[in-house]
Amino acid sequence: MEPILGQAGNPLRGFAKVAHGEASSGQMTLAGKIDTLFQVVRRPDREMYSNEEVAKACREATGETFSATYVWQLRTGRRDNPTKRHLEALAQFFQVPVAYFFDDDQGAAIARELELLGVLRDAGVRNVALRALTLSPEGIDTLNDMIDVLVRHEGKTRTAPGRGGAEED
Numbered sequence: 492m493e494p495i496l497g498q499a500g501n502p503l504r505g506f507a508k509v510a511h512g513e514a515s516s517g518q519m520t521l522a523g524k525i526d527t528l529f530q531v532v533r534r535p536d537r538e539m540y541s542n543e544e545v546a547k548a549c550r551e552a553t554g555e556t557f558s559a560t561y562v563w564q565l566r567t568g569r570r571d572n573p574t575k576r577h578l579e580a581l582a583q584f585f586q587v588p589v590a591y592f593f594d595d596d597q598g599a600a601i602a603r604e605l606e607l608l609g610v611l612r613d614a615g616v617r618n619v620a621l622r623a624l625t626l627s628p629e630g631i632d633t634l635n636d637m638i639d640v641l642v643r644h645e646g647k648t649r650t651a652p653g654r655g656g657a658e659e660d
Contacts, residue, residue, distance in 0.1 A: 518595045519602060522568035528585040529566065531605040537612070542566070549580035 519527070534540055542559040549557040553576050564570035565581075582589040590597045611617050623634055
């Protein structure tokens with residue numbers, strides 16, 4: 492099965508870092524990386540995978556002990572030294588390269604892609620993105636300019652003092 496994320500040459504390098512699960516060095520912790528996979532990679536019905544579902548798939552992939560409690564411990568940082576085979580099984584289940592867990596630079600790049608995947612789950616955002624695919628480079632530039640104007644406008648609207656949070660231009 493081909494990974495759905497982490498492909499070489501992917502142009503998604505400009506997206507913000509996933510905020511939770513960071514160590515004091517600014518790098519994501521193992522628990523943060525695993526929990527991010529749960530938050531973003533979903534079942535076909537868009538529900539989050541359970542610890543038991545992931546544990547069962549990992550048990551079947553490795554033939555080793557892999558309990559729902561162990562998955563929960565990894566997600567919460569109560570256990571932080573899994574075997575390489577366990578991380579390979581998690582990577583296979585979530586369809587990410589195993590380097591996501593081992594290589595901080597690649598892990599950060601994949602985390603940005605995961606954040607984008609999470610944003611694209613929103614139907615409105617996905618609709619805009621799909622419609623933008625047919626635009627020329629100049630059209631994309633215009634759309635980006637329009638989005639910048641809307642972001643500034645909505646920022647003013649949310650922070651306008653004394654008007655109940657609304658401001659008219």
